[in-house]
Amino acid sequence: MEKDYYKYQAQTSPYPLGMQVSRASGSYIYDTNGQAHLDFVAGVSACSLGHCHPKVVKAITQQAQQYMHVMVYGEYIQAPAVAYAKYLASLLPKTLEVTYLVNSGTEAIEGALKLARRFTGRSEILAAKNAYHGNTMGSLSLMGLEERKASFRPLIPDVGYIQFNSEEDLKYITTKTAAVILETIQGGAGFIEPNNNYLEKVRKKCTAVGALLILDEIQPGFGRTGKLFAFEHYNCVPDILVMGKGMASGLPVGAFTASQEIMATLMNPKMGHITTFGGNPVIAAAALATLKEITESQLMAQSLEKEILFKSLLVHPLIKEIRGKGLMLALLMKNDQIANELVLKAKAEGLILFWLLFENRAVRITPPLTISEREIKEGCTKILKILDALNGQTVN
Template identity: 70%
Template structure:
């Protein structure tokens, strides 16, 4: 299987972890030797209810027995998609009422960028340095990391960049700007939160010049920060909201949401302004609906802040220089990329799954399922601290 994996399945890096998966349940993933791995990553924030959650599995199986794909997006009335978009609206501010369901977060970013251009008649998009919004051509165009883009140029024209949290850069948002796209918490850059009132000031500047504010909640959304959506922590409501990852409950999904007035612009002039075959797929929508119901009807969101406190208390070590993020969207920084790499790889051998961030090589991702127990948190942190002790002793002896 390892040989076939490398020969037939396209890889995303020269050195994939290549763990051969047997099954997964709750906070654990099992390899084909039946070794259990405590999951502190949750599929990169995509499995908020852990693995094989019974309510999600039940919803998927029930929908499978009824029908799967029947028609391209937006033509037929399919109950799972309608109920999902309605439930999203019920938990969002009034101006975020209509949702377009897509197959992935990056596709939702593409739709949001198109909507900003269609609504304003302008072409300029402003994004943040060290931002990550996906890897398709439009999403890559607003990625603020040239090293990842240079091999694929030319990309979209009229994209400009500002520094996240730099208020002096807000004057770059002008009457030429169609939209400003930001992550409510910068993910790939190292889980960087907005400074107080920053997002409010960006929104005010957008309103002043007639631009739209797009907030990317693909990672912070769906309960991960102690609120259903990250922007709720920062007193700023976007014009267009983009979600993905955790919304699907482990199945592939993306969504962008705006007012009915804005979203209806994609219906005409031209017709089919945004179109997808599999967006809103009934099985995936059923999974997302069950996930969203469980998160909003349980205490999981409130518990994320308690679990954050526990992580911060436990992750105290000379080689942990800083813990960033909010709720269960956390990352800690070690003194070097070499220490981070050694920690992640050694922890995997000991049965704990950690992962990297895209643009901050010293960071270690901590984004477990929201359902993780406090005992599991203690178990994983004990492994981390033990490995850091080993690394520290090795470094000192040298």
């Protein structure tokens, strides 16, 4: 299997972690040698309820036995997608009422960009330096890191960049701007939170010049930071909310949500944004089961208690800082070599950790929201043991 994996499945990294998966359940993934791996990554913030949560599995199974794909997006009335959109609206501010379901985060970003251009009649999009919004051409055009996109030029025109958290840069938001797009908490850049009421200020400036504010909650959304969406921490409601990842606890999905007025422009031109599988009933059923579990349990509140537990346990001279909120945490190590060693050595110890895209000193801790106190202690003990050994080797 391993040989075939390298030969037939396209590789994007010269050094994939390469674990051969047998099954997964709760906070653990089991490899084909029978070893259990405690998952502190959750498929990169996707498996919000852990692996194969019984309520999600039940929803998928029931829906798969009734009907699966029957028609392209938006033509037929399919209960799981309608029920999902309605329930989501009941949890969001009034202006975020109408949802378009797609297949991935990046596709939701594409939809949001098109919507902003169409609604405002303007073309300029402002994104943040070091932003990550996905890998299709539109999302890639927003990435503020030239080395990762140079090979793909020309990208979409009329994209500019502002520094996240810079009040000074708000002057670049003008009456030419169709939209400002920001991750509510910057992920790949190093789990950087907005400070000094930054998002409120961006919101105010966007409103003043008639630009739309798009918040990318693909990573922090769905309870990961202790609220259903992270924007709730910062007193700032976007015009378009983009989500994905943890939405269906492990199935491929994305969505963007806006007001009736903004979303109505999706019909102009007719079928201006279409997708075959968006709103797929099996995936919508999984998303609904996930959302109900997150909102009807104590998981959101507990993610803040678990943050405190992680921070109290992970005290070590090689950890310089712990960034992030709730269960979207990043350990900032003394240097990138230590970060690298920690991820690789943890793998050998049966603990799954992972890097961040642009911040090489960081190690992500984004476990399932369902992780238990015992599991947190088990994983943190392993991290400290590895760091003690690295400290003994005086890694500089």
